[in-house]
Amino acid sequence: MRINASIPIHRGMEKLDKDAFRKSIDVLAAEVAPATTHNLLKAPEMRGVIIDLPKIKSVVPAPEGKRLVLTRFTDESDLSLETKQYLESQSAKLVNHTINLDYDYWTADDILSSILPAELVEGAPSGYAMVGHIAHLNLNDEYLPYKYIIGQAILDASKNAGIKTVVNKLDSISNQFRVFKMELLAGEPNYVVEHHEADCRFTFDFSEVYWNSRLHTEHSRLVEQFKPEDVVADVFAGVGPFAIPAAKKGCGVFANDLNPNSFKYLSKNITDNRVHQLVRASCEDGRDFIRRVVSRALADPLPSPEAAVSKTQVLKAEKAARKLSQLGQLPPKLEVHQPKRSRITQFVMNLPDSAITFLDAFRGVLSPENNDGRDLSGLYKAADLPMVNCYCFTRELEIERAEKDIRERVEEKIGHPLGGDVSLHYVRSVAPTKEMYCISFRLPGEVAFGS
Numbered sequence: 001m002r003i004n005a006s007i008p009i010h011r012g013m014e015k016l017d018k019d020a021f022r023k024s025i026d027v028l029a030a031e032v033a034p035a036t037t038h039n040l041l042k043a044p045e046m047r048g049v050i051i052d053l054p055k056i057k058s059v060v061p062a063p064e065g066k067r068l069v070l071t072r073f074t075d076e077s078d079l080s081l082e083t084k085q086y087l088e089s090q091s092a093k094l095v096n097h098t099i100n101l102d103y104d105y106w107t108a109d110d111i112l113s114s115i116l117p118a119e120l121v122e123g124a125p126s127g128y129a130m131v132g133h134i135a136h137l138n139l140n141d142e143y144l145p146y147k148y149i150i151g152q153a154i155l156d157a158s159k160n161a162g163i164k165t166v167v168n169k170l171d172s173i174s175n176q177f178r179v180f181k182m183e184l185l186a187g188e189p190n191y192v193v194e195h196h197e198a199d200c201r202f203t204f205d206f207s208e209v210y211w212n213s214r215l216h217t218e219h220s221r222l223v224e225q226f227k228p229e230d231v232v233a234d235v236f237a238g239v240g241p242f243a244i245p246a247a248k249k250g251c252g253v254f255a256n257d258l259n260p261n262s263f264k265y266l267s268k269n270i271t272d273n274r275v276h277q278l279v280r281a282s283c284e285d286g287r288d289f290i291r292r293v294v295s296r297a298l299a300d301p302l303p304s305p306e307a308a309v310s311k312t313q314v315l316k317a318e319k320a321a322r323k324l325s326q327l328g329q330l331p332p333k334l335e336v337h338q339p340k341r342s343r344i345t346q347f348v349m350n351l352p353d354s355a356i357t358f359l360d361a362f363r364g365v366l367s368p369e370n371n372d373g374r375d376l377s378g379l380y381k382a383a384d385l386p387m388v389n390c391y392c393f394t395r396e397l398e399i400e401r402a403e404k405d406i407r408e409r410v411e412e413k414i415g416h417p418l419g420g421d422v423s424l425h426y427v428r429s430v431a432p433t434k435e436m437y438c439i440s441f442r443l444p445g446e447v448a449f450g451s
């Protein structure tokens, strides 16, 4: 008989009993001198005979310095005549050997296929998303009675993947700050993660702020479109997945989020990624931010990308100068050229549920009334008006209809038709009848300078 290496079945187990997953498998083995093992492993007569189980070695030590080559059979009578004759020619002695498997041997999928009712095995939640050390699941109701075993099985089987905490997201996000409520299924109740995206390090409390790893391609796509000279106003910045990579490429950034916890981690991430010269963070309502950020950029302009680089060079040069003066030598004079940037060139609005409803805040945003009486028509010429990159959802599943729907809603809010500089990018499907898009358009002058 072939060995039976399937997991013991414990359908309906709701409380994990690790001992229940112990299993002993008796196998037939060929005992040989160490020098002969290689022959057996390569011999055509042994093809299909040697054991082939994940994590199980096919050659194990035996008494008196010998080796056991394990087969996938339980009995000598299972071997073909050809195989038996070959083993005899190699002076192999057939013996019995026991392989002991325990809970740690099995994969999370194995454990779930054992404990779940048969009808739930197919479609079992084998996949999970990772944020830092947290694996998060979105369990359907029928799997909830088994949630703790599912969590523990994922934690135990995937330790090497760096998982320390497994959570189940409790609802779809409907609160203002787009934060998931979550329940701990297994591991440490520690939700402060360190996550890497686009060569940047992000620290945040996953239970207090919005983060979606699935957006990483969209974050990169938009940031790639920015030029280092751009000044970006990120209205709903979260913990900085647009703002910080943009600053890393040289953009000046005004990054805002109303959630105080997002602001706290955004500020930390700005420091940790050493982009503090190029990013100004704020914590206010998006509408107020849009109205204020133009004046803010005038009052507190951002250094140019070169200046941000030269600042690092200055620090280095200062260090070198200190050394020289300790040696009694005169350090060279340092000159820092710091042109400033005071014109916003890009707005980012990633709050797809309601970002469009904030667009009326752009009416008159560049007008003298909104900017302490200043005339900004020289700074913001028609071709230099900011691009607005606004995320939104639509229930229109066909691209032309989606475009029409989004465009109409945008134009209604800004109170003016969009000009020629408009593009629409499909981001992802969030539900069977709901898609996420990013519309990018140049702010019409009539809107920006209107009353």
Ligand SMILES: C[S@@+](CC[C@H](N)C(=O)[O-])C[C@H]1O[C@@H](n2cnc3c(N)ncnc32)[C@H](O)[C@@H]1O
Residues within 6 Å of the ligand: 176, 177, 178, 209, 210, 211, 212, 215, 235, 236, 237, 238, 239, 240, 241, 242, 256, 257, 258, 259, 262, 284, 285, 286, 287, 350, 351, 352
């Ligand atoms: C969908 S998240 C996007 C975060 C980040 N830009 C990203 O791509 O991961 C939207 C963010 O908007 C923030 N937010 C919600 N309402 C806001 C408001 N009225 N003003 C400013 N920020 C707001 C939330 O706290 C959340 O961080």
